[in-house]
Structure formats: structure tokens, C-alpha cells
Amino acid sequence: MPPQEFSLRLQRGIAGGFAPPTPEAIYTITAAASQPVLQVTAAERPHGTPELQDALPKTLSADSHSSALIDELHAILKTLPTEYPPGSEDIYGLDTSIAFGSADLMWTNGGPSGCGGGSSQTQATDDDKKNFKRAVDIVKELVAKAS
Structure with a gap:
């Protein structure tokens, strides 16, 4: 069962270096127990x-399909490593970060200011990379469904 309350932020464009990265897209999805719909923005x-x-807020029905996607995303993120130290390297190679917070899971890759170069002590396996890509695809599907 997906978390009743969560906050999710996906940013495409996290690779930086000397200068901070310039985001290509930022998607947010939030769910509150008191709301029957998910709040979605896509900038x-x-x-x-x-x-x-600027993106106008949209809503997405918390129907069974959306709930199943969120449940899958939650389960994937619980298994994935993050780079160490935070923001050191884009270990998934997609120039994308996800930040997910709920009562039972706080997960973030890419660091608060993107990835500025350097090496991570933690590396993603091929399976980790495949699962992270699936997580990104789930977020894109949810954002696309919002109206």
C-alpha cells in the first residue's frame, strides 16, 4: 500500500561542475491524507x-492505477542506493534526481545542488540503473496523467 502522505520531486538536469546545474524540468507530486487527489506541478x-x-498546479485522481504506480515507485526507491557523499556523482547516469519523503522513507539522490563532480563511494549496479529508470518513468507517467 502506498504511503498516505508523501512529497516527491524529480529534477532533470543535475549535472554541474564549476557552475550549478541548470534544470530542464522539475516535477512535484504531493499527497495529503486529507485530500482525495494528488497535487502535481510540472515546470x-x-x-x-x-x-x-512556471507551471500551474494540476490534480491527479488517487485511483487504483495511480496508487499502484506510487506503490511501485515507493518499493523501488526503498531498494536503491544513493551516492556518497551526497551530490558527488550522478551514479545512475540519467542527469536526474528524485527526492521522496514519507513517514517511512526519506530518499534523495543528486544532492541539494545537483552533482558537482567527484566520485561516489557508492556505485549503482546495472539492475539499480534499470530500476531507477523505471522510477523516473513512473513519475513521468503520473505527471502526464494529471489534468
Whole structure:
């Protein structure tokens, strides 16, 4: 069963270096026990523009399909490693971070300011990378379903 309350943030564009990364997209999904719907925002930066465009909040029904996707995402994140030290390296190679918080899981990759170079003491296996890609695809599917 997915968590009743959670907050999720996916950022595409986390690889930096000397300068901080420029996000290409930031998606957020939040669920509150008192709300029958999920709150979704999607801010994207059109190619060739310097900043993200503001996104209007949307909602997504917490139906059985959405709940199953969130449950799958939650289960995947519980098994995945994160880089150490935080923000050192994009161990999944997708230039994407996910931050997920609920009562039973706090999971973040990519560090608060993206990945600034260096090496991580923790590395992702091929299976970890495949599962992280699935987690990213789940978030994209949920965002696409919002209206």
C-alpha cells in the first residue's frame, strides 16, 4: 500500500561542475491524507531558454492505477542506493534526481545542488540503473496523467 502522505520531486538536469546545474524540468507530486487527489506541478525549460517556465498546479485522481504506480515507485526507491557523499556523482547516469519523503522513507539522490563532480563511494549496479529508470518513468507517467 502506498504511503498516505508523501512529497516527491524529480529534477532533470543535475549535472554541474564549476557552475550549478541548470534544470530542464522539475516535477512535484504531493499527497495529503486529507485530500482525495494528488497535487502535481510540472515546470519545464524549453530548449534554448535560460529558465524554467512556471507551471500551474494540476490534480491527479488517487485511483487504483495511480496508487499502484506510487506503490511501485515507493518499493523501488526503498531498494536503491544513493551516492556518497551526497551530490558527488550522478551514479545512475540519467542527469536526474528524485527526492521522496514519507513517514517511512526519506530518499534523495543528486544532492541539494545537483552533482558537482567527484566520485561516489557508492556505485549503482546495472539492475539499480534499470530500476531507477523505471522510477523516473513512473513519475513521468503520473505527471502526464494529471489534468
